[in-house]
Amino acid sequence: MSEDRLKIGEVELRSRLFLGTAGYPSPDALGRAIEVSDPGLITVSLRRENAGGSGQRFWDILKDFDIPVLPNTAGCFSVKEAVTTAEMAREVFGTNWIKLEVIGDDYTLQPDPFGLLEAAEELIARGFEVFPYMTDDLILGERLSVAGCHILMPWGAPIGSGRGLNNPYALKFLRERFVQKTLVVDAGIGAPSHAAAAMEMGYDAVLLNTAVSKAVDPAAMAGAFAKAITAGREGYLAGLIEAQEKATASTPLLDKPFWHQ
Amino acid sequence: MRVIINGKETRCEAPLNLYDVIEQQGYVEMLIAVARNGEFVPKTQYKLTDLIDGDQIEIVAPQQGG
Numbered sequence: 001m002s003e004d005r006l007k008i009g010e011v012e013l014r015s016r017l018f019l020g021t022a023g024y025p026s027p028d029a030l031g032r033a034i035e036v037s038d039p040g041l042i043t044v045s046l047r048r049e050n051a052g053g054s055g056q057r058f059w060d061i062l063k064d065f066d067i068p069v070l071p072n073t074a075g076c077f078s079v080k081e082a083v084t085t086a087e088m089a090r091e092v093f094g095t096n097w098i099k100l101e102v103i104g105d106d107y108t109l110q111p112d113p114f115g116l117l118e119a120a121e122e123l124i125a126r127g128f129e130v131f132p133y134m135t136d137d138l139i140l141g142e143r144l145s146v147a148g149c150h151i152l153m154p155w156g157a158p159i160g161s162g163r164g165l166n167n168p169y170a171l172k173f174l175r176e177r178f179v180q181k182t183l184v185v186d187a188g189i190g191a192p193s194h195a196a197a198a199m200e201m202g203y204d205a206v207l208l209n210t211a212v213s214k215a216v217d218p219a220a221m222a223g224a225f226a227k228a229i230t231a232g233r234e235g236y237l238a239g240l241i242e243a244q245e246k247a248t249a250s251t252p253l254l255d256k257p258f259w260h261q
Numbered sequence: 262m263r264v265i266i267n268g269k270e271t272r273c274e275a276p277l278n279l280y281d282v283i284e285q286q287g288y289v290e291m292l293i294a295v296a297r298n299g300e301f302v303p304k305t306q307y308k309l310t311d312l313i314d315g316d317q318i319e320i321v322a323p324q325q326g327g
Contacts, residue, residue, distance in 0.1 A: 092294045
């Protein structure tokens with residue numbers, strides 16, 4: 001389905017799996033997961049460099065894949081930290097894309113909607129394409145859209161929880177309301193079926209990390225997610241039937257043996 | 262002169278600009294970005310950014326992320 005490629009701005013992505021690069025058992029395991037799943041983009045971050053060159057070595061692993069990178073502002077609890085981190089990421093990675101995280105609660109890692117909106121406005125004014133990591137709140141989505149976000153990334157569940165889609169009702173409603181917007185379920189995904197469910201709702205992509213990096217076999221799990229996301233997307237495009245309360249026989253009853261009225 | 266680099270206090274000879282610190286600490290050839298006192302400093306401004314005692318410098322590089 002090459003005509004069904006997702007585009008972010010002028011960039012056509014090769015798949016609808018957005019894969020995180022954190023927490024793999026080894027650099028090789030990360031590399032194999034990327035090879036097997038062929039993600040549309042990969043997420044990265046910035047951390048303090050100790051002059052040992054670890055950042056360069058990590059980047060050397062990724063750059064050969066020639067996959068777009070989406071830097072994040074993970075761990076930022078304030079607008080100022082997030083904006084400064086985004087500026088540093090733009091220089092290091094050479095992209096104006098930023099996965100904007102402004103965290104409001106360190107137990108649930110729930111986004112701070114007020115800080116998120118303020119940081120998004122500031123970064124858009126500075127020329128960034130902001131991918132906001134947000135709750136599934138409709139009004140927040142509307143405010144971020146008005147601010148200039150072309151992509152919205154509501155959480156499925158808290159980061160790393162593996163709970164899947166905690167609130168399918170809200171996620172469906174966001175999809176129905178933001179018909180033209182690029183919507184990505186980000187965080188909380190635990191199983192390929194969760195990703196397929198998001199895609200069947202009409203989401204444009206799924207961003208996940210822990211479900212792959214902490215799997216017993218990360219590469220195999222990455223492959224399973226890639227298939228689930230493709231299956232979910234194709235199911236959505238094919239048109240799902242409406243769920244019914246009662247049974248409807250799929251086999252015609254007319255002229256069935258021993259038929260009587 | 263005292264400069265805080267990635268949270269660690271470091272003694273440097275004054276006068277000093279940001280490029281001097283990056284060079285002295287071995288970061289020149291590295292893929293890094295820098296903030297001074299919480300504000301991003303573009304590469305083009307390193308030599309134009311004079312430091313004062315107690316400045317806080319963050320030097321970051323690519324890392325894994327979700």
